[in-house]
Amino acid sequence: MESKNLKQAGLKATLPRLRILQLLENSKQRHLSAEDVYKALLEIGEDVGLATVYRVLTQFETAGLVIRHHFENGLSVFELNKGHHHDHLLCVKCGQIVEFIDDTIEKRQHSIAKKHGFEITDHCLYMYGICPKCQKKNS
Amino acid sequence: MESKNLKQAGLKATLPRLRILQLLENSKQRHLSAEDVYKALLEIGEDVGLATVYRVLTQFETAGLVIRHHFENGLSVFELNKGHHHDHLLCVKCGQIVEFIDDTIEKRQHSIAKKHGFEITDHCLYMYGICPKCQKKNS
DNA sequence: CAAAAATATGCAAAAAATTCTCATTTTACT
């Protein structure tokens, strides 16, 4: 039950929060903007305010339920935090996103942070490019 | 002379552009938002419009003169492109930014992109944390 | 399980960041 996740996060299990959480869990795209979430909820007939979506997503972020990203265009997109940190490889043409994790990179990052005496709270690696499909289209 | 850089980039050497370029070259902080640039110019008595600053920075980005970043807060900050790609280690308390480059990481990134068949156009790695100074302050 | 207390919601208004419009000015080229 999703309401348990909310409770554990110290948040009341309200209808809008449950809906948003479910959407993030079930949506085909894992990376959604507040606007995306809002529209998707309207489409399935759920009547939530956009302000609530923003508020809830920020609360989810604070609670560690979701992760906020700022991709190239700068707007906030959110993905469910499944607990496994990963990096992102994004197609600038079609928007496809590949998630990956590389141990060598993670270790190097650690040692770089250590060398500079930083206590790391967060880190992200984004690679932008053109995916195989889009390469074919354009040639 | 900076006007040469502008000409080479296919941009007219106008006063606002020269001022902005100079500022980016001489500013103590290498990472500035449009607002920062605007205020800094006002302070030294240069009368430019904020819209111009935004326009010019975007043109500089397109021309490859500057690089745009979206750090944690999501707003656009710009740094002069000196031609040497590097990654960033940022203190979330005081805003200090350490630039670094790690060959191992770069190589791994390449091979990951290759594995997925992507043609990479751009990539960035941000690490957020608390710098040594701020760690001492808070303890 | 009803009533009170605590919190969340929706809406509209406000901020904040960025872009656009357009009349005027500046630059580049004879």
Added chain:
DNA sequence: AGTAAAATGAGAATTTTTTGCATATTTTTG
């Protein structure tokens, strides 16, 4: 210097996100 092309500044407009507040929903507790 004179003209065409391009850039600027000021403010309006957009876009994204946040806030204030009256109402509604949840949780607590008696």
